[in-house]
Amino acid sequence: MKRLVVGSYFDGERHHADGPYAILHESGAILGVERVEGGVDARDGAAFAMPSLVDAHVHIFLDGAELDPARRKQAMAAGEAESLAVARTNAEASWRAGLGLIRDAGDPRGINHAARRELAAAGHPIRLRSPGPALHRPGRYGSFLGAAIAEDSDAARVVSELCLDADDIKVLLTGVIDFASGTVKGKPQFDEAAATAIVAAARRHGRPTFAHCNGPEGLAVAIRAGFDSIEHGYLMDEESLRAMAGEGIAWTPTLAPVAAQRHLAPDVSGFGPDILACLDTILARHAESILRAAQLGVALYCGSDAGGQGVPHGGGLVDEMLLLAGAGVPMETLLAGATALPRARWGEPASLIRAGEAFDPVVMPHSPFLQPQALRQARRPHSGDR
Ligand SMILES: [Zn+2]
Incomplete structure (x- = not known):
C-alpha cells in the first residue's frame, strides 16, 4: 500500500481543509483517506491534491x-x-x-x-x-x-x-x-x-x-x-x-x-x-x-x-x-x-478522492483555495510516492 500525504484536498465535490491527510492507495485504487499527524514533506511539492x-x-x-x-x-x-x-x-x-x-x-x-x-x-x-x-x-x-x-x-x-x-x-x-x-x-x-x-x-x-x-x-x-x-x-x-x-x-x-x-x-x-x-x-x-x-x-x-x-x-x-x-x-x-x-x-467514472475510487489525482505545491495560481503547477504525483 502507498500513501500520498497532502496538507489539504478537494475530493471532486468538497474541500477538506484541515489536514494533513494521507490518501492510501494500491494498484490504482484508493483504499481510504485519513487524517495524519505531522507535516507535509515540502520537497514533494504536494501540499494539495484534487482529482485529475x-x-x-x-x-x-x-x-x-x-x-x-x-x-x-x-x-x-x-x-x-x-x-x-x-x-x-x-x-x-x-x-x-x-x-x-x-x-x-x-x-x-x-x-x-x-x-x-x-x-x-x-x-x-x-x-x-x-x-x-x-x-x-x-x-x-x-x-x-x-x-x-x-x-x-x-x-x-x-x-x-x-x-x-x-x-x-x-x-x-x-x-x-x-x-x-x-x-x-x-x-x-x-x-x-x-x-x-x-x-x-x-x-x-x-x-x-x-x-x-x-x-x-x-x-x-x-x-x-x-x-x-x-x-x-x-x-x-x-x-x-x-x-x-x-x-x-x-x-x-x-x-x-x-x-x-x-x-x-x-x-x-x-x-x-x-x-x-x-x-x-x-x-x-x-x-x-x-x-x-x-x-x-x-x-x-x-x-x-x-x-x-x-x-x-x-x-x-x-x-x-x-x-x-x-x-x-x-x-x-x-x-x-x-x-x-x-x-x-x-456517465464517466467519478474519479473522486474517496475510498473505492480510481487513484488519479493531481497535486500542486499550494492550495488553489489560498492561491488560485497554484493550478498552473498541477502535476501527477511522483510514481514512488510513499
Ligand atoms: Zn469550440
Missing part, C-alpha cells in the same frame, strides 16, 4: 498555440496524418497539465474519432470524448467543424448515424459574436422543432447534447430544446440563467478564447481601439453573467475551447479556471466543474 482535471470543450485537431492566421488556415486543410499528429501532441500536453478527460467539440473530418481510437489503443491514461462532426445548416457557420443537416426530417437519421460512434452530439445553433458590434451574427440555424428533434434522437441513444450558442434568441431555442449544456453563451441574460438553473442545463462559458483574442498582438489580430473596447465590454458582461449563474446554481463546466487561436491545450483549461475564479465563481464550484460534475453528467 476535465476540459469540457476542446478541438483536439487544432494547435491553439499557433497564432499565425495563414498557418492556422493551412492546419485546417492539413492531411489526416498531420492533423492526427497535432491531436497526439495536444493530448500529451493536456495530460502533462493534469487533465484526465477531455471532450472534443467537433471537427469535420473525424480526426477527433481517430485520435480517440489511437489513444485508447495505446492505453493512454487520458480519455477523449468525441462527437465526430458538429451539426450545422448547409452554408451556415460551422463548415470547418461539422456536418450539415439540410431538412428537419433528416435530423433523426443523421443523429442516429453519428451515435454509432459519437460520445456526445454537438450542434452549432448560432453563429459567433461579431467583435465590432458585440452582437450575434445571423439568426439561429435551427428552430425549436429542429433542435428538439436532434436532442430527442440523441437521447434515444443515451448521448448528451451540447450546443454552440450565443445571444438570447439562440439561448431560448437551446433551453426549450433541452440541450444538456450550452457552450459559450455570450450575451447571456437573467431569464435564460433562471431557466437553465430550473431545467438543469449546464453552461460552459469559455471565457478563455475571447480573452485570448483580446490579448493577441495588434499586428496578429488587426483589432483597433474600438474592437478592443468592445471585447472588454463583452468580457466584463460575460464575467457578471457567470457569477450570476454560480449564484443561481447553474451547473458550470470548465471548458477552454483549446485549439482556438491563442488557447493551448492543457494550459488553456487553467487559463479558463483562473478567469472563472476572477469572475467570482467560488473555488469549490469551479473545481467541481472541472472534475466530478461533468463526469457524473456524462
Whole structure:
C-alpha cells in the first residue's frame, strides 16, 4: 500500500481543509483517506491534491498555440496524418497539465474519432470524448467543424448515424459574436422543432447534447430544446440563467478564447481601439453573467475551447479556471466543474478522492483555495510516492 500525504484536498465535490491527510492507495485504487499527524514533506511539492482535471470543450485537431492566421488556415486543410499528429501532441500536453478527460467539440473530418481510437489503443491514461462532426445548416457557420443537416426530417437519421460512434452530439445553433458590434451574427440555424428533434434522437441513444450558442434568441431555442449544456453563451441574460438553473442545463462559458483574442498582438489580430473596447465590454458582461449563474446554481463546466487561436491545450483549461475564479465563481464550484460534475453528467467514472475510487489525482505545491495560481503547477504525483 502507498500513501500520498497532502496538507489539504478537494475530493471532486468538497474541500477538506484541515489536514494533513494521507490518501492510501494500491494498484490504482484508493483504499481510504485519513487524517495524519505531522507535516507535509515540502520537497514533494504536494501540499494539495484534487482529482485529475476535465476540459469540457476542446478541438483536439487544432494547435491553439499557433497564432499565425495563414498557418492556422493551412492546419485546417492539413492531411489526416498531420492533423492526427497535432491531436497526439495536444493530448500529451493536456495530460502533462493534469487533465484526465477531455471532450472534443467537433471537427469535420473525424480526426477527433481517430485520435480517440489511437489513444485508447495505446492505453493512454487520458480519455477523449468525441462527437465526430458538429451539426450545422448547409452554408451556415460551422463548415470547418461539422456536418450539415439540410431538412428537419433528416435530423433523426443523421443523429442516429453519428451515435454509432459519437460520445456526445454537438450542434452549432448560432453563429459567433461579431467583435465590432458585440452582437450575434445571423439568426439561429435551427428552430425549436429542429433542435428538439436532434436532442430527442440523441437521447434515444443515451448521448448528451451540447450546443454552440450565443445571444438570447439562440439561448431560448437551446433551453426549450433541452440541450444538456450550452457552450459559450455570450450575451447571456437573467431569464435564460433562471431557466437553465430550473431545467438543469449546464453552461460552459469559455471565457478563455475571447480573452485570448483580446490579448493577441495588434499586428496578429488587426483589432483597433474600438474592437478592443468592445471585447472588454463583452468580457466584463460575460464575467457578471457567470457569477450570476454560480449564484443561481447553474451547473458550470470548465471548458477552454483549446485549439482556438491563442488557447493551448492543457494550459488553456487553467487559463479558463483562473478567469472563472476572477469572475467570482467560488473555488469549490469551479473545481467541481472541472472534475466530478461533468463526469457524473456524462456517465464517466467519478474519479473522486474517496475510498473505492480510481487513484488519479493531481497535486500542486499550494492550495488553489489560498492561491488560485497554484493550478498552473498541477502535476501527477511522483510514481514512488510513499
Ligand atoms: Zn469550440
